[in-house]
Amino acid sequence: MTAPLLALREVTVEFGGGHRPAVRGVTLSLAAGEVLAVVGESGSGKTVTAMSLLRLLPDTAVLSGSALLAGQDLYRMSPAELRAVRGGRVGVVFQEPMSALNPVFTIGHQLVEAVRAHRPWSRSRARRRAVELLELVGLPDPEQRLRAYPHELSGGQLQRVVIAMAVACEPALLIADEPTTALDVTVQAEIIDLLRDLRDRLDVAILLITHDMGVVAGLADRVAVMKDGEVVEQGDVLDLFARPRHPYTRELLSAVVSLSPLDEAVVSTLPAAVPSAKAALVVDDVTVVYGGRFGRSAVRAVDRVSLHVEPGEVLGLVGESGSGKSTLASVVTGLRSPTSGRVVVAGRDLSTVRRAERRAARGRVGVVFQDPTSSLNPRATIARTIAEPLLLHPRDVDADRRVDELLELVQLDVSLRSRYPHELSGGQRQRVGIARALVLDPALLIADEPTSALDVSVQARVLDLFRSLQERLGFACLFISHDLAVVERLADRVAVLRDGEIVEQGPAADVLTRPRHPYTARLIAAAPVADPVVQRERHTRWRELTG
Amino acid sequence: MLRRDRWALAGAVTIALLALLAVGADLWTAIEGQDPYTYRTEALDPATGAPAGPLGGVGADHWFGVEPLTGRDLFAIVAHGARTSFLIGLAATALSVLIGVLLGATAGYLGGALDRVVTWSADVILGFPYLVFMIALAAVVPGEVPRPLLLVLVIGFFGWPSIARIVRAQTLTLRTRGFVSAARSLGAGPAHVFRHELLPNLWGPIIVVSTLSIPGKIGLEAALSFLGLGIPPPTPSWGRAISAAIDWVATDPMFLVFPGAALFLATWSFNVLGDGLRDALDPRTAVLR
């Protein structure tokens, strides 16, 4: 191996305010054309390490150590040099795409800007490049999308935009922080292909931060494992997967859940296919149309969808990115009224009942939002946020105790109570969202990608938590996820959404092992497996399947 | 958190001092041996009516010098004026902020017909010939109505539209933010959303606009006293002293400097305190410094 493209030495990052250093003595290196995956516990300092490279951390962060990019220390660069590196030689994919884009500029504007920051191109040429980039990341209708504002795109679509932005100027180093969390497996596979292609064609080095061991297995050359701000183990991917040395690594790998093989599944008992009278949630023929603006065509985000969730049942909602899952969730949670159709929660049609009753009903529904960052009030501490439902629907419990209890349940340190959202890692924020949704012991839980930002070990524990709670309380759950393995583990039934329509619905085991619809089959085929050898094989097969 | 912010602390101390000046006005002037009403023409320059002696007659007898043409003690005027001006300025500001924030946030959050009614009312009030209204009011309101209360009501009322418009604008973007949706999905009603989600994120502009409106309100109090609606002379007021002093800038600048500095300090202190408060309320900047 030649001199590394990127070399981190003894990087330590401290935040003011008496916190422990978030990153301690991290030493890593990365050669051109190499993919280094950084995995580890949520909150272990992966994002902070990556962001420190381009000095994108808040002013409160104090950096020490060195980070050499082709021999030049990034930590000591002049602002002008740094500017040339940012977006030019180093591209970044941010962990939370939904808040990473400026809400007041169109996608196209922001892409064009990214291109023109480093290329002396005309606006129209940059625009052509933007279209090309969106095609590259598999966003349908790129011309149209350029004129969309961030809030008009789904989580996965935004993530692809952020990826497009990061690779816009063909960087030598790509920092990809959870680049696939919001993507369904087919798109995810395409993105991995894209990254692999970049590496092969342009010799791009990739610093890949992810929780998805399948992605690691499919893409990485080397792996570094972080825990508690330190790198506990690093090595070749095959080696590490085969012979994990550090106990944490072992724990991590063992926590990985995989999709059952297609034929090995056991047929479970069939729950009712038609909603019973007691159904916790009935979605009846719901359509949501986003109005077209300035002569643009309207988007039918949800198209005549009917589904239901019985008490004590978990309905997994899977489907393509942009297929209308979050939209459906927003209808169910009452944030958006459907263009047509009916939503019945616990036997009551929420559009007809009185306001007080509707509000009371909300207390029985817990919601986990897809974008944890924006769903947390930046001016409220974690404890206040988690306790908020208790303010709205007073219970006879001690709020403080309840908050501590929940923090523990979602594996968050109680010391985080008084922090503000921006002082947390992505996964920590997501768990705050989960805790808030559970604080009232809801009868119905709507969870939109609740575990996407969690490392597998924490994810496993959260899933266990769901399970046990469900057993204890018997709540119903609409569980939206891209991770088919997770869905399989948790869901009783699965509905597959595509282009706003339900293409298939049935018992989980059934749908995931004997898919009837070709789209479902493709989804299952695309799901990555956390084994480098198997995953590489699967990938080849998938390539053949999609042609 | 404020304790760590030296400037905010300075602001708080200044406010406390001004409040002390107002509350103890009688005591301070008694110590000085003056009062704000007695004419002391002997302290004036017989040729011009301007204060005799340098610096507007500043000395041991008259700490801030004397008022031209009357010889009344300027320190006494400033100290007693603090009562009128401080009280009215603050109370009126509080009233406008209260109305403005409530209406603005409700209009922005709930939208629809309510929004339109609030917007129109704000427009009507902004376009309203308030000068004529004040003149009319001065003549209509019976003398028994306590003037300070009347002033606070009138000034406060005419001040809400601009605050409401800003708050409304902010609310319009805030209401689309995820955390507001999150609260709504939890069954939060407008009151809860306002109190817990909007308000903490609105403090920035509210503090700015309200602290900066204090001098305008004190000036309006002075203007209204000329229309017969304010606190009648000779009750001292900063606004009236300043407006009288403008004519004398060239001859007796100290006449302007003392009440002017008092007004400046009052506004300044509320602004730095506001800054400190804003920073303290903003978790992202609070840790700095």
Added chain:
Amino acid sequence: GANEQPQGAGQAAATRGGTLRVLSEGQTVNFDPAKSASLAVTSLALVHRRLTAWHNKPGEQAKVVPDLADVGKTEDGGKTWTFTLQEGLKFSDGTPITSADVKWGVERSFAPSVSGGLGYHKQLIDGGADYRGPFEGAELKGVETPDARTIRFRLVRPYGDWPWVVSTPAFAPVPKGKGAEPDYAEHPVASGPYQLAKYQKGVEAKLTRNPHWDEKTDQVRAGLPDEVVFQLGQDASVVSQRLTADSGDDKSAFGSSFVSAAQLAQLSGNASAKQRVVTSKSGALAYLALNTEKAPLDNPKVREAFQYAVDKTSFQIASAGNAQLAGDVATTLITEGIPGRERFDLFPAPPAGDPEKAKKLLAEAGFPNGLQNLDFLVAKTNNAPEKAQALQASLARAGIQTTIRTLDGDAYTEETSVAPTAKFDLTLASWQPDFPSANANIQPLFASSEIGGGGYNLSRYRNPEVDKLIDAAQATVDPAEAGTKWAAIDKLVLQDSPIVPLIYTRNSFLRGSKVTNLFIADFPAYPNYLQVGLTS
């Protein structure tokens, strides 16, 4: 009268020509004679001549003198007055000025569409009471024009001051048949030395020479500058600063508004500017009006206490910084420079007042503890609130507690002079007669007919004997005889103390260094615009 600087002294000789600028606060100047209340020596008189004019020179009493016509003759003791116009008078459009034009002008002033000027004649001319102007064809029967140069007025009662009345703006000629349009003010046909060349409201009014004005027919107008420009809408303080700086065009300008106390104080430190301040020798009577209809001020004894309680010195200081600039202490109603004025002091006290005596009087009147809660109403204009505070403080020395109530101009007028009953106890006012006769000094302020309805009898003084005497004095034609009668009324009224005379307010004006002949006679306390010229 300790006025050290004789009026007009130190001013260089005037030459003909140049552009004189008048820096004026008002947004408009009105050159419509029917709508103007302008004095006979200021702006309007530059454009319009009237039947008679005022002779006013510093140190001399004002006198009525011929203008378009002679000073008038009466054969029946003041009920019929005949005036003969001079020969060869022409309007600015070249047409001759005839008695018909003067009559038309007078008639026109009765039309509601153009009313608003001085209207002393309206109730006096026979038939005037229900005359509505000439535009619908009706004629005013009390005005006759036997020939082109003769005009005769028949009055409803004998009126000795009629020659003064015809010096008011309504007696300026308007070409017969013209002036129906309400904006006649913007293109009036001139008879004076200047005509209105350009008029922009809020900006300027520019007067240029009237080629048809004949200097020889006019003994009161010098017509020295080639142009007179009124710069409108100017802030008084800024004007004062500009004139102090005295640069460029401002050298040939003067300010038409009073120089305030603060500005005077500033000027006192500036030798060159100080020299250019022109202060009148006397001026409007500033007085404290006592509401004689309302207890306790309906008691003359109580009112008398006020004569002693007030501190006129502090009032002077509050007005202008010192006694000299403010004006002399007033003890009579008739002001200086008015024929027939007699000096007297019914309530002798030091200028700073005699609070002890006031207390004693109050005690005698049954108020040993003084008076509480008197409503002291003031207008917000003219620094009245500041001056009122000085009075308030001085009254307090005598145990008279007052509460000042400030009102905006018209609200003040409404309460003091329009409303049928008045709520206030005291009010601060000042009066400058519209023409230099004791009549104009006393009748508007003390005749019972002037209570309410827009009249200026603010103290609401009602004394049938005084009313009778006023009527008699008005009917007296001989000025000397009338003068004595007025002086007697002056004393009689003051014995009742309806008002407390304070000072004869001096007015100060500031001129640029090239302005000359800017003098202020004993009456009125305004510069005589007609004589002002420029040095080269």
Added chain:
Amino acid sequence: MGTAKFVGSRLAGAVLVLFLVALSTYAVFYLVPADPALQACGRPCTDQNLALAREFMGYGDPWWRQFLDFAGGLFTGRTFGSGPTAIRCDAPCFGYSFAQNTEVLTLIGERLPVTVSLAVGAALLWLVTGVGAGVVAALRRGTAWDRIALASSVAGVSAPVYLVGLLGILLFGFTLDVVPVGGYVPFTTSPVDWAWRLALPWAVLAFSHAAVYTRLTRAQMLDTLGEDYIRTARAKGLTETKVVGKHALRNVLLPIVTVFGVDLGTLLGGAVITERVFGLPGLGGLLIDAVGQRDLPVLLGCTLFAAFLIVAANVVVDLCYGALDPRARLT
């Protein structure tokens, strides 16, 4: 709701607002204890003359009747008096000023250019300086720059405009003699003179108005700079100027534009004191004189005009919201 419909509904609202303003002006005007006809009565004023003047000016009827007459005049024009002295005021008749012998619309039209020149120039100046200073204060938070920006803002709002104007004239007009004092030269006559004469009034107005922009910008900027998308913008390699001046500023503009709308609307109705100090014949002087002289038609005209501008400015501002922040698009 489409943009057209939005504008339509706002226009309807504007008409309603103007109607209410006119109605309340009338009502309030008649609460003021003063007789507008008194001015036209002259001195000495007899009851008879007063009644005549009142009748001629149309003040004889009850106020609501007069209001209806006024409203009718907007569409059909009005005639005051009768016979040869009658005054005709064609539709749209905003009334006729007897004090100034001119139709109100003409009066406003004459003075509008001055006020617009003054207001727009000053507004641009304070917008640029205010927002600029606010950005600097936010970026250099806690430094001397921040403190200076604060102190001058507070000085700006605390100092009466009249005082600032007077001192400005004394300093720049007389002592330093760098700018001409007062007077107005139409833009069409000489753009250079126009700007030169307005420079000082602009600066004075800007000084007193900029404060709230500086402070609002600073506060909002500090909020915005912590957002994730600012980090994204930086990660693209944009210059700090672009990051702050574009990405952050754009998100800060909403309240700024709001205040600007209110300020500009109000100012276009007349900057009374500034016009006065600098001898500018603008709407403010007209309005103040009208208040002083109880010239109801002019007062009403000016008020309506000012209200119209305020409403118009606010409609524009509301339309801007959608453009500035697509999420805040009104429905």
